Amino acid sequence: DAGVIQSPRHEVTEMGQEVTLRCKPISGHNSLFWYRQTMMRGLELLIYFNNNVPIDDSGMPEDRFSAKMPNASFSTLKIQPSEPRDSAVYFCASRQTAGDTQYFGPGTRLTVL
Amino acid sequence: DQQVKQNSPSLSVQEGRISILNCDYTNSMFDYFLWYKKYPAEGPTFLISISSIKDKNEDGRFTVFLNKSAKHLSLHIVPSQPGDSAVYFCAASGEKAGNMLTFGGGTRLMVKP
Numbered sequence: 001d002a003g004v005i006q007s008p009r010h011e012v013t014e015m016g017q018e019v020t021l022r023c024k025p026i027s028g029h030n031s032l033f034w035y036r037q038t039m040m041r042g043l044e045l046l047i048y049f050n051n052n053v054p055i056d057d058s059g060m061p062e063d064r065f066s067a068k069m070p071n072a073s074f075s076t077l078k079i080q081p082s083e084p085r086d087s088a089v090y091f092c093a094s095r096q097t098a099g100d101t102q103y104f105g106p107g108t109r110l111t112v113l
Numbered sequence: 114d115q116q117v118k119q120n121s122p123s124l125s126v127q128e129g130r131i132s133i134l135n136c137d138y139t140n141s142m143f144d145y146f147l148w149y150k151k152y153p154a155e156g157p158t159f160l161i162s163i164s165s166i167k168d169k170n171e172d173g174r175f176t177v178f179l180n181k182s183a184k185h186l187s188l189h190i191v192p193s194q195p196g197d198s199a200v201y202f203c204a205a206s207g208e209k210a211g212n213m214l215t216f217g218g219g220t221r222l223m224v225k226p
Contacts, residue, residue, distance in 0.1 A: 004156070033213075033214075035216075041218075042202075042216055042217065042218035042219055043157070043202060043216035043219070044216075045213060045214070045215075048213060056213070091156050091157070093156070098208075098212040101147070101159045101162075102159070102214060103159070104149075104156030104157045104158065105156050106154070106155055106156050107154075107155075107156050
C-alpha cells in the first residue's frame, strides 16, 4: 500500500508566483483533508472533501487559496499569488469513513521568498 | 481560540524512564481523542486513541488516560526509548464536532540515551 502521496516534497518560489500542491489519497478512502503546519499555529485544517465534494473550507485563509478534487484519486491545493507568510509544511490526509483514522502524506515544504 | 492545547512545547526524558505528555481541550462536543507521532520530514502517524466512554487505553508501552471532568488527557510512554524522540500531537474529534480532527500545537519529546 503506497499510502498518501504528495508532490512536490519541497517547493521554493518567489512572492507573487502561483503554487500548486498535489495529493493522491489512499485508494478507497472517501475523505481527503488539507492541513498546514506552522510554528505559530501548529496543524490547522484548511479544507476537507467527502466523496470529492468540498464540505468545509472555513480554514482556508484567504481567497488566494483554492482546492479542487476532480476525482477520487487526486486533489490540488493552489495558492495564487503566493506570499512569504504562506511558507509552511502542507499535509494531505485521507480516511476511509467518518470516525476512522486519518492517514497523512509526507507533506510539502513550501518556501516563498 | 485554541480548542486543543498542549502547553509544553518540549520534553526531555532519560531512556528507560516514563514520558508523560499532556493535552487539554475546551470543546465538550469532543468525544474521541487521538495521539499522533511525527518524525522530521514525515507526516504524522496515528499512535493511539481513546473514546470518551473510557478513561484508559493501553497499547504496549503507550497508555492514554482521559479525565473528562477536567477535559484533560495524557499520553504515557514507559519505558521511553531514543526512537520515541519525535513531535507528538494530541487531536480531538466527535460526531457533533463534524468528525474532523482538531490538533494541539505539538510537544517535542527528546529521549536521551
